Amino acid sequence: MFDPLDLYTPEEPPKDIHVVLERRQLLENEKSEDNILESYSNGDDEDYSMLSPLQVLDLPPPQTTPADILETTLILLGPSTQLNFNNEVPSIDRSEVTTEQLDELCHWNIINKPYSYLTTKDSLLTRLPSLSTQCSSGSPVKLLSYYTSILHRCENNPELTQLSTIVAKRIAELCGRTAQPSMTRDFRINNLEKTIKLYEPALTSDNLGHKTWGSSLVLANRIPTLENCSGSSKPRVLELGSGTGLVGITYTISHSNEFSQVFLTDLPEIVPNLRTNAKLNDLSTHNSVIADVLDWTNHDSFVEKYGDIQFDIILIADPIYSPQHPIWLMDTVKRFLKKNGEVHLELPIRTKYNKERETLWRIIEEKGLEVLEEDYEQGIDDWGQVEYIYKRLAYPSTN
Incomplete structure (x- = not known):
């Protein structure tokens, strides 16, 4: 059967086509990142995110996330300051975390986990302590698994000593009052x-x-x-x-x-x-x-x-x-x-x-x-x- 396309010989692509495609992809990524950042700076999803339940899956992945991002996340997952033996109200006062660390964590979440509901400073300072409290008083298995994954990553890696120390403290806090640190x-x-x-x-x-x-x-x-x-x-x-x-x-x-x-x-x-x-x-x-x-x-x-x-x-x-x-x-x-x-x-x-x-x-x-x-x-x-x-x-x- 005759096919007219048999008579058509396509032009050879330029030798530097891969360079063109890479540049195009880079421009598209930059545009996408700018759009994401702009939408979050306008607070488009903030009200909805504060109402949505936070899950352990919303946290930065334990094996691939930069150590400094994980450290900030773990600090914010620390227990709230307890009021009269009650820790249901999360603490906003997180003097251990600098403004720069919060900005870096917000930026990382916006780019890498834009639907995690942890893309503003307010959400970081309230939702993360709430997740810790929720897991401590309910079923801590998933959060404990998240912590142990980070601990496993730190094994035999002297560069992650600080991260290992923080995550070990978080694990102790999930093991009941008698095991909790000071x-x-x-x-x-x-x-x-x-x-x-x-x-x-x-x-x-x-x-x-x-x-x-x-x-x-x-x-x-x-x-x-x-x-x-x-x-x-x-x-x-x-x-x-x-x-x-x-x-x-x-x-x-x-x-x-x-x-x-x-x-x-x-x-x-x-x-x-x-x-x-x-x-x-x-x-x-x-x-x-x-x-x-x-x-x-x-x-x-x-x-x-x-x-x-x-x-x-x-x-x-x-x-x-x-x-x-x-x-x-x-x-x-x-x-x-x-x-x-x-x-x-x-x-x-x-x-x-x-x-x-x-x-x-x-x-x-x-x-x-x-x-x-x-x-x-x-x-x-x-x-x-x-x-x-x-x-x-x-x-x-x-x-």
């Missing part, structure tokens, strides 16, 4: 304008005092409206087993006009962090705040240092962790409480410590203290909802 929490207390910041070192079984427990928050919420019933114009306040210092710090801030002297006390290994938290809340040079060791089993060193002093108010939150604690605690209260002073005690109602609580109630009565007020309260901590009991104690009035 953190700083925010606490907002009822009737107190100032937000209290507390640093918590990594939790270990032998340093439970490095953690803020829910009973401290519940008791702290009572402190700003606490009245000084002793009649002293300069009341002395003693917190026993201060831990991270939430209760005592709350008293110092909320009663600053009373010229009170507040002692934050705990074991030797806990006190350095107590001082850190006093400094964190601008109390390190406060003449009325003292953080020091007070051993419940031997008061001698404390008395030698501060004299034979007694206190108008004693604050205690969650002090019972062993069968001996009720005895030691009440011996200490007996030693340091003024005859017209008051004790404010907050305890979680843990089934495991029913016997210790009953021992404590018995010893309180044996020491001659009366229960002036008792209340049951609900609160939360890192392990969920907890019921607490509050007691206000004092010696019988001699009037």
Whole structure:
């Protein structure tokens, strides 16, 4: 069959045709990139992106993304500063990340993942912490897989040491409270304008005092409206087993006009962090705040240092962790409480410590203290909802 095209001989393409095609493709890429950048600079998709659910797949690929882009992403995936044991609201304050790093990450996402919903600074500062919170409280498997892929990339590569350090920290944060690294929490207390910041070192079984427990928050919420019933114009306040210092710090801030002297006390290994938290809340040079060791089993060193002093108010939150604690605690209260002073005690109602609580109630009565007020309260901590009991104690009035 005759085909007219058989008589047609096509012209040979110029030898430099590949150069022409490369230049054409380059121009098209530049035009496409300019269009993408222009559309995002106009904020065309910003409102929609903030409403769309963020997925782990929206993150930069772990194996092919430049290390500096991954580092910025991982920093922003860090946990939000927790507020009263609640981290649902993402933190906007990301002082670890510079404006230049945010700009670079935005630009990279616009070009390489334009539909990732992470193409503006606002989305980076809110959506990434939200994703971290969402995965931590739900199913962390996909995010954990993303982190381990980055960690695998860092193996045997000394140039990625910084990236490896950051991703290892993110992995620890997904492994539960007991595995989490050190953190700083925010606490907002009822009737107190100032937000209290507390640093918590990594939790270990032998340093439970490095953690803020829910009973401290519940008791702290009572402190700003606490009245000084002793009649002293300069009341002395003693917190026993201060831990991270939430209760005592709350008293110092909320009663600053009373010229009170507040002692934050705990074991030797806990006190350095107590001082850190006093400094964190601008109390390190406060003449009325003292953080020091007070051993419940031997008061001698404390008395030698501060004299034979007694206190108008004693604050205690969650002090019972062993069968001996009720005895030691009440011996200490007996030693340091003024005859017209008051004790404010907050305890979680843990089934495991029913016997210790009953021992404590018995010893309180044996020491001659009366229960002036008792209340049951609900609160939360890192392990969920907890019921607490509050007691206000004092010696019988001699009037």
